[in-house]
Amino acid sequence: MKACRRFATIKADFERDVSFLRGPAERHQGSASAKSSAKSAVSVKRNMARALNTHLDRCRECG
Numbered sequence: 348m349k350a351c352r353r354f355a356t357i358k359a360d361f362e363r364d365v366s367f368l369r370g371p372a373e374r375h376q377g378s379a380s381a382k383s384s385a386k387s388a389v390s391v392k393r394n395m396a397r398a399l400n401t402h403l404d405r406c407r408e409c410g
Contacts, residue, residue, distance in 0.1 A: 351408040354399065361395035 368388035375381040403409050 354409055364391050
């Protein structure tokens with residue numbers, strides 16, 4: 348599958364956000380803030396999947 352430049356940008360931005368959220372969750376395991384960060388990371392991954400699927404449906408270059 349060939350993806351356009353916009354697809355790569357969307358994916359990279361979301362992956363950066365996920366890594367920012369997972370960092371504190373891994374460093375401070377067991378704390379309330381770590382649990383919150385981990386839940387937020389899962390939510391961001393879900394949003395990434397939704398955004399990428401929407402992009403694939405609408406983008407003529409990716410489709």
